[in-house]
Amino acid sequence: MIQNIVLGQIKRDPRSVAMANAYGTIADGYFAVGYNPAMLAYQQDKPFMLQLFGIDMGIGGNFISLQNLNSLSGDTIYAAGENPKNPHDDSKDRLFRQFDDAGGLAFRQDFHLPMPIINYSSGNMAFTSNLVWMSNLVFPIGILELLFYGNGRRPNMDMTFNVEVFGVNELGFTFAVPYDRFALGATVKYLQGLFYFGVDPDSSRANLVTSDYHLYGSGKYLFRFG
Structure with a gap:
């Protein structure tokens, strides 16, 4: 779900959600980080903006x-x-x-928790910090085979699932420089890995075999922690 590959450290406010992220030219203060950092160059009278608390959640699928x-x-x-x-x-x-x-039915979820009081902007500069939790869960294709066709046409079903969960602390410093007819903005970011949990897809297998008279299955999973 969250397109942070290109738009890093997005801080969504109610206006960006209501406008379906058509927000690049009206982002204000630290909300400009991730949308259009150059907007920090146009802050009137160098206002100070501080985020005391916030939660950002997202979910998506394939x-x-x-x-x-x-x-x-x-x-x-x-x-x-x-x-x-x-x-x-x-x-x-x-x-x-x-x-x-697509390899099965997949769901992606993310949870962003801005660090209290550490997210602020002043004039053409901003400092942001987030605790980020992200996960990806892929349901086995065998479950979909069972739902779509039953076990008559698919007696041997692949029941291998895949899951990945990781946490990151991201720190960012954003600045913008105004010129006569345009402005330039950039963010320097530091990512600190906190934890990781996942299934090794190359070493994990599971299957379910059904017939008119019996039902059996087997599986093995290799989990990775960090």
């Missing part, structure tokens, strides 16, 4: 969206040959291939 939910809401999806009115309808197969190509 499939769930309003467009996809609306396209499936109230509709019935079929595998090839299941729809008596249209034998060529393979909407279920196409949907499953999307998950299969």
Whole structure:
């Protein structure tokens, strides 16, 4: 979920959420960090802005969206040959291939906790600090096979899941320089790793085998800590 690869240390305020992040030219104070640092050069009378407390959360995935939910809401999806009115309808197969190509159904979550009192801006400079917790969870493709097709067509299902969780403390110093017709801004950031937990995908395997008379499975996982 959070596009911090390009936009580092974003500090969303209610205006940015309401404007769907169309916020680059009106960001003010330390909220300009991550959106448009050059806006710090246009602070009137060099105001001082201090953040006492704040929480920022986000969640995203590789499939769930309003467009996809609306396209499936109230509709019935079929595998090839299941729809008596249209034998060529393979909407279920196409949907499953999307998950299969993506390696399963994935969810990403992030939690940003600004350090109290340490986030502030003054004039054309700003200092920001955040505790960041991020995770990525990928559900096994075998669970989706079981939901889509049952165990009749998929007797051997891959039940390997993947999860990664890490925490980072990020410190940033932002400054902006005004010119006659434009301004330049930049952020220097330091990332301090706090912890990491994850499944090693190359060394972890799990499967579930079903038939009319038996059900069994096996698995092994290698967890990494840091």
